[in-house]
Amino acid sequence: MFPKADWANFVDEQEKLVANKLSNVEITKTNELPKSDVSSDETDQPSLADSSFLQKLIRKGLVDNKNDLEIQRQDPNSPLFSVKTFEALELKPNLLKGVYEMGFNAPSKIQETALPTLLTDPPQNLIAQSQSGTGKTAAFVLAMLSRVNPDLRYPQVLCLSPTYELAVQTGEVAAHMVKYCPEIELKSAVRGEEVPRGSKLTEQVVIGTPGKVLDWALKFRVFDLSKITVFVLDEADVMIDTQGHQDQCIRIHKCLSQTCQMMFFSATYNQKIMDFAEIIVKNPIIIRLKREEESLDNIKQYYVKCASQQEKYNAVTNIYGTVGVGQAIIFCHTRRTANWLAEKMSKDGHAVAILTGELSVEQRIHVLDRFRNGTEKVLITTNVLSRGIDVEQVTIVVNFDLPLDGNGQPDCETYLHRIGRTGRFGKHGIAINLVDSSEAMEICQTFEKHFGRKIKYLNADDSDEIEKIGA
Structure with missing residues (x-):
């Protein structure tokens, strides 16, 4: 088990480690170069x-990038629209409360564009590009948490990040967002985290790295990938362009159901990566930055x-x-x-x-x-x-x-x-x-x-x- 309180403590410890490292970093004077x-x-x-x-x-806390987003492909039967307030998304009240406590007063550009699509029924697949610091993590975390059925005590949402640090950061956002939703539990699938052999995960949300997730799902079988209803690939360009991660993601993807909702988010996509993503994600709506x-x-x-x-x-x-x-x-x-x-x-x-x-x-x-x-x-x-x-x-x-x-x-x-x-x-x-x-x-x-x-x-x-x- 890794309930929200423990997750918050875990994140605090990570932040303290970083702070200690920073305190030991000397300011580089102009006449004392490395x-x-x-x-x-x-x-x-x-x-x-x-x-x-x-x-x-x-980029944490920086002003949003002003480049507009453009919808390169959308489902004509489900026209994409944008929202200007979080209330318009008709979120669960306690989830909305967590969003506001995090300091989000109004959706950022990527949030107001992507969230209506991600929360609509039937679920839509999405490939989205937005620069770091523009709120894309909060966008997909809010979307995946909104899809959780709290009455079901097994993993329904899987979010993959390429590194331990990125997974921890995503977990921090999720933990803050579900602060007032005790019925939703998170599980960290990163190095240092272990599960007893023969046990089964009861948390609805798993956030981790590909190697650990593969071990838990296929080697130790502590959860069933075929029951995952939402699959999020964060930093998709890194995942797809890194050979080891790409192979692991393909193995995980093959175990998912045909109806699983796919969300790919990244700051950049070159054509090679986009071509690969479109093979993996069926009939995606694509949101990209206008050409720089x-x-x-x-x-x-x-x-x-x-x-x-x-x-x-x-x-x-x-x-x-x-x-x-x-x-x-x-x-x-x-x-x-x-x-x-x-x-x-x-x-x-x-x-x-x-x-x-x-x-x-x-x-x-x-x-x-x-x-x-x-x-x-x-x-x-x-x-x-x-x-x-x-x-x-x-x-x-x-x-x-x-x-x-x-x-x-x-x-x-x-x-x-x-x-x-x-x-x-x-x-x-x-x-x-x-x-x-x-x-x-x-x-x-x-x-x-x-x-x-x-x-x-x-x-x-x-x-x-x-x-x-x-x-």
């Missing part, structure tokens, strides 16, 4: 699961020709010193370059923060909090931060190195996410690409052609010309 093996020139690619968890944490390329209209894009690393550095300092910017993010391809640049800018008196994959999740959050609070005006990072972080004051993004994929080809998706860190919330932004070779110029032209947006030449030695781009 030490690293500067001889290492490895690219800094984060794991999908780590990135997903990081985005959830750093539309936001590029708010971003002025430039390229600067540089003959060396030093010229790149000179261009960065000239631009940053001339344009009246709020805060800037500079993207590098490797940790080595990021550390070199941070140390050099720091010595020249700039308030610089650095964020690379060698930092723990807690340290990254600490660095980002300082940047978001304006303690440092320049954040130097690698691809660990190409997605998801919205800091309203960021007005300029610099690609110190142009983004390449694992095969050394121009990475258009990462380029889009990088420069999309500016021009947020309808404001104007500036993206600067530093070009130091004919190959780099070709990469820049690839981005220009792919997005259909002109990337203009900028002479970084001409202060008058630099001033104009900030006007």
